[in-house]
Amino acid sequence: xxxxxxxxxxxxxxNLLKRIELQVFEGEIIHCVFxxxxxxxxxxxxxxxxxxxxxxxxxxxxxxxxEKDTARVLKRRVALIxxxxxxxxSVSMEENMFLVRPQVKGHWVKRRNYRxxxxxxxxxxxxxxxxxxxxxxxxxxxxxxxxxxxxxxLGQKIIILTALSICLSDAEMRKLWQLLExxxxxxxSCLVVEPLEDINFIYTDTVVxxxxxxxxxxxxxxxxxxxxxxxxxxxxxxxxNAEDWKRGTKEMSGEGVSVQDICTGYLRHVSFSVDxxxxxxxxxxxxxxxxxxxxxLKGESEAVSGRLCIGSAQKAVGKVVAGVKDRIGVVQxxxxxxxxxxxxxxxxxxxxxxxxxxSGMWMIPKYRKSxxxxxxxxxxxxxxxxxxxxxxxxxxxxxxxxxxLIYSPQLLxxxxxxxxGDIQAxxxxxxxxxxxxxxxxxxxxxxxxxxxxxxCRGRELYMRHGRMISKxxxxxxxxxxx
Numbered sequence: 200x201x202x203x204x205x206x207x208x209x210x211x212x213x214n215l216l217k218r219i220e221l222q223v224f225e226g227e228i229i230h231c232v233f234x235x236x237x238x239x240x241x242x243x244x245x246x247x248x249x250x251x252x253x254x255x256x257x258x259x260x261x262x263x264x265x266e267k268d269t270a271r272v273l274k275r276r277v278a279l280i281x282x283x284x285x286x287x288x289s290v291s292m293e294e295n296m297f298l299v300r301p302q303v304k305g306h307w308v309k310r311r312n313y314r315x316x317x318x319x320x321x322x323x324x325x326x327x328x329x330x331x332x333x334x335x336x337x338x339x340x341x342x343x344x345x346x347x348x349x350x351x352x353l354g355q356k357i358i359i360l361t362a363l364s365i366c367l368s369d370a371e372m373r374k375l376w377q378l379l380e381x382x383x384x385x386x387x388s389c390l391v392v393e394p395l396e397d398i399n400f401i402y403t404d405t406v407v408x409x410x411x412x413x414x415x416x417x418x419x420x421x422x423x424x425x426x427x428x429x430x431x432x433x434x435x436x437x438x439x440n441a442e443d444w445k446r447g448t449k450e451m452s453g454e455g456v457s458v459q460d461i462c463t464g465y466l467r468h469v470s471f472s473v474d475x476x477x478x479x480x481x482x483x484x485x486x487x488x489x490x491x492x493x494x495x496l497k498g499e500s501e502a503v504s505g506r507l508c509i510g511s512a513q514k515a516v517g518k519v520v521a522g523v524k525d526r527i528g529v530v531q532x533x534x535x536x537x538x539x540x541x542x543x544x545x546x547x548x549x550x551x552x553x554x555x556x557x558s559g560m561w562m563i564p565k566y567r568k569s570x571x572x573x574x575x576x577x578x579x580x581x582x583x584x585x586x587x588x589x590x591x592x593x594x595x596x597x598x599x600x601x602x603x604l605i606y607s608p609q610l611l612x613x614x615x616x617x618x619x620g621d622i623q624a625x626x627x628x629x630x631x632x633x634x635x636x637x638x639x640x641x642x643x644x645x646x647x648x649x650x651x652x653x654x655c656r657g658r659e660l661y662m663r664h665g666r667m668i669s670k671x672x673x674x675x676x677x678x679x680x681x
Contacts, residue, residue, distance in 0.1 A: 201225065203261050204388050205276075205357055207246075210255035215241050217412035219255070223357060223390065226383040230399070230420075231392045231407045234432055238412055239392060243359065246390075248274035278350035281362040284342040288335040293317045295334065296349045320348055324381055339363075340371040347378065351387065358382070361392040376402045395428055397568075408432050425572040430638075455641040456527070456610040461505035465491045465665045469505075473610060476639035478632065478657030482646060484676055488662045489647045496612045496645075497529050509609045526609035530599060530616060538599060541588035545578070545598050546570070548587060552602045574601055577634070592624035600631035604638065611635060613644045617651045629655045 201224040210219040215238050223229060233239035244250040248270035257264045257273070264272050286295045293313035314330060321328050326344050337345075343363065350358055358379075364372065376399055379389050391403070398406065400420055408416040408431050416431045457472035465487060473479045483489035494500035507514050509526065530538070539548050549570055571583070578597055587595060603611050613632065617625045632655060635642050646652055652659070661673035 201227070203258070206258040206261075208256045208258075210242070210245060210252045212241055212245060212250070212252050215412050216245075216252070218414065219409060219412070220414040220417075221407060222417075223388045225356075225386050225388060227404050228379060228383060228389045228391065228402055229405045229407055230403045231390055231409065232395045232398075232428070232432055233392070234410045235412075238409065239361075242409070243279060243361065243392065246273060246359065247277050247279045248272075275353075276355055277357045277359065278346070278353070278355040279359045279361070280343055280346045280350070281360070282339050282343075282366045283362070284339070284346065286334060286342055286346060288333075290334065292328075292330070292332075292334060292337075292345060296345060296352060317348075320352075324348070324378060326378070339366050340368075340375075343367075343375065344378065347382070351382065351385070356386070357388045357390060359390045359392060364393045364397040372399075395425070395432055395569075398425065398428070400425075425575070429573060455510075457508045459506040459508060461495065462503045463491055463495060463500060463665075464503075466495065466502075467666045469662070469665070469667055471660055471667065473641040473643050475641055476636055478636050478642045478644065478655065479660060480644045480646065480652055480655075480657045481660045481662060482649075482652050482673065484647070484661065484663040484673060486647065488665055489645070491665060492662065493531075493612075493614050493645055496527065496643075497531075497614075528603045528606065528608040528611045529614065530603070530611065531614040539587045539595065542586060544584055544586055545590065545594075546583040548598055549574075549583075549602055549605060552606050570605060573605060577601060577604075593627040596624050596627040597631060600628070600635065603640070604631075604635060607638070607640060610641045610643060613642060615646050615648065615651060616644060617646075617654045618648075625654070 203222065204225050204227070205221070205223040207219060207221040210216055210221075215235070219242060221229075221231075233242070241250065245252050251266075251270060257269050259272055259276060290298075293316075296317055297313040318330060326348070328341055328344060332341075334342075343360075347358060360375075363375070367375065380402060383389065391399075403420045406416075406418045406420060406423060406428060407414060408418075408428065410416075410432060416428075418428065455472060455474040455477065457470070459470050461469045469492065471479070471481065481492070483492065491500065495502060505515075540551070543551075546567060550567070571580075578594075578601060582590065582594055582598075587598065590598070613628075616628045616632065632642055632644070642657075644651075644655070644657065659670065661668050661670060663673065663676060
């Protein structure tokens with residue numbers, strides 16, 4: 200039976216932390232993910248005794264801690280280690296480890312023995328640390344290892360690691376995980392507070408997701424995968440779990456996108472809506488209607504009046520739709536020829552769109568890892584490094600739609616998506632549209648071709664001469680011409 204090291208129940212603080220639950224067992228490694236950096240910072244302050252919670256109970260080794268003693272116990276038993284080192288550069292490494300700590304007062308005569316003890320400790324845990332290097336010249340990784348060893352010497356039983364994945368190399372992270380594995384064998388527990396993209400499924404035991412100030416999921420690592428966790432964290436659906444998403448079940452919440460009373464030089468009070476996780480097919484009977492509605496949604500033609508509603512937010516349409524700025528994506532016809540850069544790799548093309556959402560992502564390797572994990576099973580590993588011009592039409596289609604799968608727009612407008620002549624490419628486009636539907640991204644298909652209209656499922660809408668008409672009216676016009 201596992202021995203409980205720390206338990207936190209119903210922690211609340213201000214308007215940020217509303218109900219945090221956390222249980223840490225001896226020798227356990229937990230990956231903890233927050234959706235808000237302020238919530239994360241506040242929680243870590245409470246967990247390390249720097250701040251007091253407004254409400255909640257804390258247990259250490261299965262014993263309740265009186266409120267007046269909580270900060271003192273947590274400071275003594277929990278160590279926080281990040282890229283912002285707490286070591287002192289002006290003194291030596293061994294002095295940082297053996298002297299600059301609460302339990303040690305004086306004993307400077309033993310200083311000559313500290314280096315020997317430090318060397319033996321490093322050898323015991325397989326650490327390669329230069330004993331002679333001044334603290335000010337040590338790397339972040341070296342300081343992290345030293346701080347971990349200091350926590351071990353102090354008898355701190357829980358180590359929190361945060362903000363390290365962005366500043367350590369892959370090789371350094373591997374060595375760090377190996378060190379944590381050895382420490383867990385000594386009974387130490389570890390809480391890794393890093394982005395979901397950096398989760399290590401090999402060493403991690405439990406994943407805790409804290410969203411909107413509440414613990415919303417506690418998952419054994421063997422019972423979840425990256426996609427499931429990503430869905431829990433980033434989809435704003437508190438009552439919907441990952442298994443529902445995998446089965447493709449959806450709740451039409453009405454929080455999708457609606458176009459209300461749009462008027463242009465030709466369109467007359469056009470209104471329609473696309474709910475989250477819904478496919479809507481808009482069939483334009485005449486060519487002018489097709490050109491006007493696609494031009495408006497692409498941001499190429501002006502609207503005289505009307506409103507664009509995204510969820511509960513509404514905005515008056517001034518002149519044109521702002522495209523990506525309004526979180527509206529467009530895929531048109533044979534999209535590879537227009538929207539992808541043929542001389543760039545598949546991975547580069549996948550990142551280009553996301554870079555408009557995440558500033559500086561080109562310099563951060565974790566986003567490439569995140570993309571690979573999110574698209575696991577959709578895009579083959581050998582495709583990412585290849586130039587788009589060397590890919591098959593089906594692979595090009597996957598790249599185009601996966602860009603929007605990653606970006607997660609409020610609405611994806613697909614203009615004649617099955618116009619590609621290659622049969623496999625058309626099948627791939629349909630498969631990807633269904634995948635967007637499963638991930639609750641609203642999809643609007645616009646076409647003037649009856650064959651395309653029936654190529655995939657979805658609710659049907661009809662337009663003629665710049666206005667919306669009923670299915671009966673549409674059929675009358677369509678079949679009267681045959």
